[in-house]
Amino acid sequence: MNYIKRKSWELEENFVTDESIFNSRRKFLKLGAALAVSTSAVMELAAKEFTPLPNLQYTKDLNRNNLTPNSYEQITSYNNFYEFTTSKKAVKEKAKNFRSEPWKISVDGLVEKPFDIDMEQLIKKFTLEERIYRFRCVEGWSMVVPWIGFELSELIKYAKPLLNAKYIRFETLYDPEQFPNQQHSFGSIKYPYVEGLRMDEAMNPLAIIAVGLYGHTLPPQNGAPIRLITPWKYGFKSIKSIVKITFTDTMPLNTWHKAAPYEYGFYANVNPNVDHPRWSQKRERLLGKFFKQDTLMFNGYEKEVAYLYKNMDLRKNF
Numbered sequence: 158m159n160y161i162k163r164k165s166w167e168l169e170e171n172f173v174t175d176e177s178i179f180n181s182r183r184k185f186l187k188l189g190a191a192l193a194v195s196t197s198a199v200m201e202l203a204a205k206e207f208t209p210l211p212n213l214q215y216t217k218d219l220n221r222n223n224l225t226p227n228s229y230e231q232i233t234s235y236n237n238f239y240e241f242t243t244s245k246k247a248v249k250e251k252a253k254n255f256r257s258e259p260w261k262i263s264v265d266g267l268v269e270k271p272f273d274i275d276m277e278q279l280i281k282k283f284t285l286e287e288r289i290y291r292f293r294c295v296e297g298w299s300m301v302v303p304w305i306g307f308e309l310s311e312l313i314k315y316a317k318p319l320l321n322a323k324y325i326r327f328e329t330l331y332d333p334e335q336f337p338n339q340q341h342s343f344g345s346i347k348y349p350y351v352e353g354l355r356m357d358e359a360m361n362p363l364a365i366i367a368v369g370l371y372g373h374t375l376p377p378q379n380g381a382p383i384r385l386i387t388p389w390k391y392g393f394k395s396i397k398s399i400v401k402i403t404f405t406d407t408m409p410l411n412t413w414h415k416a417a418p419y420e421y422g423f424y425a426n427v428n429p430n431v432d433h434p435r436w437s438q439k440r441e442r443l444l445g446k447f448f449k450q451d452t453l454m455f456n457g458y459e460k461e462v463a464y465l466y467k468n469m470d471l472r473k474n475f
Contacts, residue, residue: 210373215285227300231444236378240336248378255377266403267322283307290388300444305369310360318404326409327352328401345416352396353409389455389462391425422475427456
């Protein structure tokens with residue numbers, strides 16, 4: 158008898174959103190309906206800190222790893238988003254008037270047929286689910302976030318990349334009127350912000366495109382309206398406010414690697430054995446906690462992603 162072990166992120170059928178509700182998703186989005194979409198503990202937390210963002214319809218994370226999400230307030234009040242400001246605590250205020258509608262994403266490069274798609278089309282096309290992931294910043298702080306999104310692999314399959322597509326390049330919106338720091342680059346950072354993944358990394362089931370958190374659409378400071386989430390990598394790989402996705406045969410030169418190649422690599426995998434020149438990576442401070450905790454290899458997702466880097470020297474390929 159064949160026994161198929163369910164992965165930690167896989168969902169049971171009874172957790173899937175009813176089809177009639179799913180088909181009405183956009184109607185709910187437009188009306189901002191206050192339909193309860195989850196009875197999980199994370200939604201109880203969200204109810205205490207509700208903000209008037211549109212609800213999303215999604216399937217719940219079973220939270221098999223028993224992670225305790227940080228509060229909505231913590232997740233949305235301490236952010237790195239240099240396009241607005243270099244102050245993590247000031248991003249929320251600086252970003253409050255950010256316009257994320259209408260929003261369109263261009264998909265081009267080595268694909269059968271380049272195309273543009275807007276957010277409404279995108280959310281209709283892919284089933285949304287909750288993923289409660291650890292999030293680790295290279296600066297040594299971390300949090301646990303109940304993201305809402307869909308697997309990046311689904312978008313890749315839809316895009317139909319050509320056989321010679323080896324990497325995916327992501328690009329953030331360039332709009333100096335909305336992003337004041339794009340007028341005054343911090344240090345040697347050049348905008349728009351760019352990130353990239355190897356194709357096999359992008360196809361890993363852990364990699365998701367997030368469009369919300371805590372049941373609602375993403376607030377501006379968290380990368381509205383659409384961002385990448387790769388939980389086994391440091392947070393700067395999870396590029397925010399994406400407007401362009403390009404399939405290429407060349408490794409993209411990501412923003413931080415271009416700015417400081419001795420400090421930031423292309424892979425940026427969470428690795429407690431390889432310190433950043435300015436920050437130890439052995440331990441981390443979870444937001445809201447006084448004492449530090451040990452950092453886990455690949456941020457705790459070693460079983461799911463270690464095979465991607467087999468036989469690689471992770472000190473050179475940091």
